Amino acid sequence: xxxxxxxxxxxxxxxxxxxxxxxxxxxxxxxxxxxxxxxxxxxxxxxxxxxxxxxxxxxxxxxxxxxxxxxxxxxxxxxxxxxxxxxxxxxxxxxxxxxxxxxx
Amino acid sequence: xxxxxxxxxxxxxxxxxxxxxxxxxxxxxxxxxxxxxxxxxxxxxxxxxxxxxxxxxxxxxxxxxxxxxxxxxxxxxxxxxxxxxxxxxxxxxxxxxxxxxxxxxxxxxxxxxxxxxxxxxxxxxxxxxxxxxxxxxxxxxxxxx
Numbered sequence: 741x742x743x744x745x746x747x748x749x750x751x752x753x754x755x756x757x758x759x760x761x762x763x764x765x766x767x768x769x770x771x772x773x774x775x776x777x778x779x780x781x782x783x784x785x786x787x788x789x790x791x792x793x794x795x796x797x798x799x800x801x802x803x804x805x806x807x808x809x810x811x812x813x814x815x816x817x818x819x820x821x822x823x824x825x826x827x828x829x830x831x832x833x834x835x836x837x838x839x840x841x842x843x844x
Numbered sequence: 845x846x847x848x849x850x851x852x853x854x855x856x857x858x859x860x861x862x863x864x865x866x867x868x869x870x871x872x873x874x875x876x877x878x879x880x881x882x883x884x885x886x887x888x889x890x891x892x893x894x895x896x897x898x899x900x901x902x903x904x905x906x907x908x909x910x911x912x913x914x915x916x917x918x919x920x921x922x923x924x925x926x927x928x929x930x931x932x933x934x935x936x937x938x939x940x941x942x943x944x945x946x947x948x949x950x951x952x953x954x955x956x957x958x959x960x961x962x963x964x965x966x967x968x969x970x971x972x973x974x975x976x977x978x979x980x981x982x983x984x985x986x987x988x989x
Contacts, residue, residue, distance in 0.1 A: 747929065812879075820929065824951050828951065831879055834878070834879035836859065836880040838869055839860075842861075842868070842875065844865075
């Protein structure tokens with residue numbers, strides 16, 4: 741399930757950092773790796789997980805690959821926030837009734 | 845001015861009842877159950893409670909008649925069972941000029957989306973808490989919308 745992949749992918753701190761960095765602009769793996777204390781294969785593995793979750797997209801140009809964050813990958817998360825936007829007003833209406841029925 | 849993070853869910857409403865009464869509806873388990881969910885809340889900082897069926901909460905702030913804030917971690921059908929989605933809920937109460945209470949409900953921390961906390965089966969003590977910067981998420985959510 742895509743939503744599960746999104747949450748799983750973002751559960752790892754390094755992957756979150758990769759996702760954040762790629763949201764600033766397109767980069768290749770070498771540029772991306774700068775500043776990370778992990779190996780290039782590890783970065784590639786994180787990229788692969790992020791791509792699998794639909795959070796990062798890849799553009800190939802000859803032998804080079806460029807990556808950027810794909811904000812539409814966060815839609816499952818947005819959906820989750822949306823559920824609460826619907827639920828709270830309903831609960832608050834119930835709260836109003838509870839208050840009316842309470843002892844002083 | 846505090847910057848508004850667009851991923852926070854915020855509601856305000858004016859209630860005719862005084863703060864003290866609203867506070868009871870938020871913090872007495874039978875009353876809270878009547879409008880939110882069955883629970884075993886104790887309004888004390890550090891108190892852990894559950895919103896049924898399976899949302900684990902911890903009270904972070906409890907200022908009687910003024911403010912209640914908790915962290916909640918909940919499972920979701922959409923994610924693996926060893927993950928929890930984390931967020932924060934707060935209730936702030938203020939007097940209205942003509943009597944009554946202004947209730948402000950803020951549900952946020954979606955930005956620390958990460959919101960995902962992993963509970964490794966063998967290492968309960970090492971909770972990996974996640975933080976995606978609020979601005980990045982808010983920005984990404986806007987673009988995704």
